Amino acid sequence: MTKPLMISAALFDLDGVILDTESQYSGFYGEIGRQFRPDVPDFASRIKGQALHQIYKNWFDGDLLLQAEITRRLDIFEQQMDYRFIDGFPEFISTLRCADIKTAIVTSSNNKKMSSVYRAHPELREWIDRVLTADDYRASKPEPDCFLAGAKCFGAEPASCVVFEDSINGLRAGRAAGCFVVGLTTTNPPQIVQQYADCVVDDFTQLSIDKIASAINNIRNKAVPQHGSP
Numbered sequence: 050m051t052k053p054l055m056i057s058a059a060l061f062d063l064d065g066v067i068l069d070t071e072s073q074y075s076g077f078y079g080e081i082g083r084q085f086r087p088d089v090p091d092f093a094s095r096i097k098g099q100a101l102h103q104i105y106k107n108w109f110d111g112d113l114l115l116q117a118e119i120t121r122r123l124d125i126f127e128q129q130m131d132y133r134f135i136d137g138f139p140e141f142i143s144t145l146r147c148a149d150i151k152t153a154i155v156t157s158s159n160n161k162k163m164s165s166v167y168r169a170h171p172e173l174r175e176w177i178d179r180v181l182t183a184d185d186y187r188a189s190k191p192e193p194d195c196f197l198a199g200a201k202c203f204g205a206e207p208a209s210c211v212v213f214e215d216s217i218n219g220l221r222a223g224r225a226a227g228c229f230v231v232g233l234t235t236t237n238p239p240q241i242v243q244q245y246a247d248c249v250v251d252d253f254t255q256l257s258i259d260k261i262a263s264a265i266n267n268i269r270n271k272a273v274p275q276h277g278s279p
Contacts, residue, residue, distance in 0.1 A: 055265050056258070057205035059145055060196055060228065061177075062098070063156035065215035065235045068166070069133045071097070077126050081119060085109070097236065098190040098218030100157040100183035127162050132169035135235060137253030142176050148258055153179040155199045155212075160184055179203070190218040193226035200226070211261055220245035229265050231256065 065071035075093045082092025096104045105116045188194040200207045212223030215236040223230040232246025243249045248264045
């Protein structure tokens with residue numbers, strides 16, 4: 050299989066995209082919100098896709114003791130999580146590798162979390178070309194910095210990269226970076242995801258390289274004025 054000319058790299062968020070973990074995090078941060086920010090009933094939804102340091106800055110700024118306690122709880126929680134793949138991901142990543150399309154994980158998680166992921170799935174080290182964590186960029190999602198960094202590490206233009214995301218903050222970041230955005234409905238309903246994505250799927254069993262390439266071509270064709278148009 051040859052690489053479609055319009056796709057240089059595939060940039061994957063981690064939780065809710067590669068790994069079926071978002072519901073677990075919703076439970077964890079839901080409890081954190083109820084205990085420490087009861088004034089924010091949708092706390093778990095608001096922080097999705099953001100790095101831990103950004104969560105602390107926005108919601109627990111200056112309370113270093115509380116930050117340390119949340120970090121301690123999170124470290125224990127992530128060591129015990131179930132890191133099941135989203136349906137179809139192993140097969141889809143195999144097709145990307147066969148097509149010689151570069152791949153990267155672009156996540157708001159940190160390197161300590163990735164150590165736990167690798168223990169569960171050592172094969173990811175072979176499947177993925179690059180991994181960018183919260184330690185590799187300054188501004189968290191919904192800012193585009195992480196996906197711009199992902200494109201840059203392959204020497205690719207953002208417009209030739211495909212972002213795979215599930216959270217609103219992540220989808221907004223992919224779009225702000227100028228990438229083609231595939232939205233997964235693992236965290237939010239389709240009617241929400243489609244507001245921020247160019248293509249919407251439930252999981253990777255509904256996706257193929259040809260489907261993405263066709264969607265990209267449709268968008269480009271709509272953007273080019275037809276002959277004789279003003």
